[in-house]
Amino acid sequence: MNEFSFLLLAFITYLLAMLTGFLSLFGSGSQWRKVSYFLGLGGLLLHSLSLTVRTVHSGQPPFTTMYESVSFLAWSCVLAVIIFERKFRLEKTGPYLWLVVVALMALASSPALPKAVNPLVPALQSYWLWLHVSVTLLGEAFLAVAFVASLIYLLTPEKKPGQPSQEARRQNLDQLAYRAVAVGFPLFTLGALVFGMIWASKAWGRYWGWDPKEVWSLITWLFYALYLHTRLVHGWKGKKSALIAVLGFLAALFTFFGVNYFLSGLHSYA
């Protein structure tokens, strides 16, 4: 079995986790919830094998090409889903997060992303590559949880005809998003900004240079700083906070994909 067979098996398992997740939303779905959870664990195991085989084979960190990074981001998202499901119960957010995972897996395994191993240019040969990218993507995975919870929050009407109030649901979603930011924001700060600055100062001789990738990770980070502070001011909590959590994650996605394709700079390796 090579990395791609494991990846495909993981993909299929995640797909099943998503389907059973959606089934659990109907009626008394607690059985399906459990099935979805264990499918997720199984998929994570298969996916870990795929990443390990790749890493051993290439002798390089598993995030030096777009394919590897997307696969690793999907893996991190699964980890975040499993941790949050265990600790806080994701409820409706769960299956939609699986949708994000499945989309990332589809992208990773699509022919649009070349699968070849490329030798590393001199600037990328550093153990900081491990620390910088893995911690950043792990942080972004938790920010993805906040993104999905906030999106559902925004789409949940305050009142539904025939039903009492949706307030309890909405508050749970708001709380879930905050908890996810509380994990994702410190990780992103450490991985993207602090480790990024340390590595840049070692490789390029300056810790900050207003390179487009640097600016966009700063923008992402500022969005989440904004998110935290809107919650301190009365009237901003709720809808506006949720909107900012959504925009923040879009900024993270643009940092991840957009900067490489639309803007040029030092970071355009992959």
Place this chain on the structure above:
Amino acid sequence: MNPKGAWKFLTSVRLAIALLILIIVLATVGTFIPQEREAEFYQKNLPGISGLVLPLGLDHLYRSPLFLSLVFLFLLNLIFCSLQQIPAKFRRLKTDQEAILSASSIILEPQERSHLERWLETDLIQLTSIFRKRHYRVRVSATADGKTFLARKGWPGLFGPELVHLGLIIIIAGGLISAIFSQRISLALVEGQTEKIPGRDFSLRLDRFTTEYYPDGSVRDWKSLVSVLENDQVRLQKTIEVNHPLKYAGMSFFQMSYGHDWDRTLLELEIVWSQSRRRTVTLKVGETIHLEDGARLRALSFIPDFQVDDSGQAYSRSAEAANPAALVEMAEGDKQVFLGWVFHGHPELSRYQRRTGPELKVDLKNFSAPSFSVLEASSDPGTDLVWAGSGLLVLGLLASFYLPYREVRLKQRVGSPPVLLTYARKNRDAFHREVKTLLSLANKKDLKDKGDE
């Protein structure tokens, strides 16, 4: 605005929100408008908005007065906000017993408050153990005036945000110091060359420079073995690689790239007079050598990536040897017999040549140029501040989110009903409810504290 209003404005979270939004918008704009180009570039490529770009300084946005003043206002906001928050938080930690019993409560708001049905007499001991098991520090005191029970934990969490903000203040300060005082010099050294570092009393000598390649021909690493010289004495010898700079006397030296000194290329040329008469010579660019019969061959120049512009001028498209060509002149006596460009790997190309004899040919067989190492020397007095600030920032984030501050006060003044006061930085209602549950545990003496088993 009166002073009080100005103070309130400068410490407010609303200002922070407004500034964050403005900074996000401007930073975004700066990634879509190419930075640090000539004025003509904007007039040519962005005719619609160049009238806006240049006056606002959007062509160098991140050091423009507009952006810097926003950052400066943000810094002030952070400083004033911290100046306001820190004393209040210390006051919260200090109000132990003395104030609790006094009638004029100076206990800091906001906090949740409720009245208890009855004063917990003997169960206070049990309550103490319940809270201690949950890692609270508990203090009970009784005077003639009344009794108090004080339990709290997680003081780092109380100061977490302040630590974050202080870290940020230090990082921004470090950034400003870097922007003003940092120095960078680019050094291009060939092997054996010594260069004095401007403003310093030492020199750097490149002893050996090697480029390592992958099997597919792409660069794997550049290594510069350098010596630091002080008064002609070798102080230190070290290999500088990408990602492995040399630090010396407050300066850092980085391996940036490499290049070839094409003006000193050594050429191997083959001269073909006829099928049977040919000769190979090596000479440097600029050199003339004498051949037999009074003929002379001169290498006028060398271009690594030959290209011709609109006006017919030859130039090099890049610094790489992608299309190498040498300009060669040959004369017999005072008569020029050959002048033109000869191309490596394309002996048949004669478009840019003039010659008298149709048989005469010159071929560029080989070439090699001395390579130089490009090092960058930098000194940046702001860096250490940025690292210190980053450390505080990360510690502060951990404290803010993972060491929540919790405070519980029970107090009873003689003749008034007992009061419960709780305080947490977040989730205050939930915490108040949780504490009430804990209290009810102590109330029911016979029930054991289930949570501890």
